[in-house]
Amino acid sequence: MTHFGHIVTLLLAFAAQPLLAQETDPARPRLRPSAPAPAPTPESEAPAPAIPPAPTAPGEIAIPAGPARGPETNLPLPRFVSLSTGRGNVRRGPSLSHRIDWVFLRRDMPLQVTAEYGHWRRVTDREGVGGWMHYAMLSGVRTxxxxxxxxxxxxxxxxxxxxxxxxxxxxxxxxxxxxxxxxxxxxxxxxxxxxxxxxxxxxxxxxxx
Missing domain, CATH: 2.30.30.40 (SH3 Domains)
Structure with missing residues (x-):
């Protein structure tokens, strides 16, 4: 009891269940974004000259400026989704031929999509653990x-x-x-x-x- 009245505490319904299971050697693959580069310090108060973009070499694809978009969905990267199943295999690469590193065991848990390739999405969880999952295991429902x-x-x-x-x-x-x-x-x-x-x-x- 508190001065706010009766407070309901919501517990984990599956506290004894792990969030994920490791399917390979004990070395946990950690996928963490690299730290952003420090902002450059101007050497003088004079404005820097405008530098034209470097010419694109023959056969090279120019990358447009602006927020990153997934090549398969055109949705923003990174973005948050949730796990649509109670057991989701997390693979080392974007195909069934790649080995399973982890298995996510918690339906509706939030995940962050950081890359796309065909029907596959590279995801990480709150701890930075992740890999590639088939898009059918993911949902746009936000949690x-x-x-x-x-x-x-x-x-x-x-x-x-x-x-x-x-x-x-x-x-x-x-x-x-x-x-x-x-x-x-x-x-x-x-x-x-x-x-x-x-x-x-x-x-x-x-x-x-």
Missing amino acids: VIADAEMLPLRARPNAEASIVAQLEGGVVARLGECEPEWCRLTAGGYKGWAPKSLIWGVAPDEIRD
């Missing part, structure tokens, strides 16, 4: 993982709002609308707002209606 212990869901997107429920760390919730700093989640029949910084599965600058 997030509670990235903090006893994450409060609040009635409004405000740190002073009353608490509707609390999520154990690792609980998967359905993602609703998002403001610059808050997102509305649904879990265990309860709906409430949580700070965007305390969930995984949504971009920091993402806005959803």
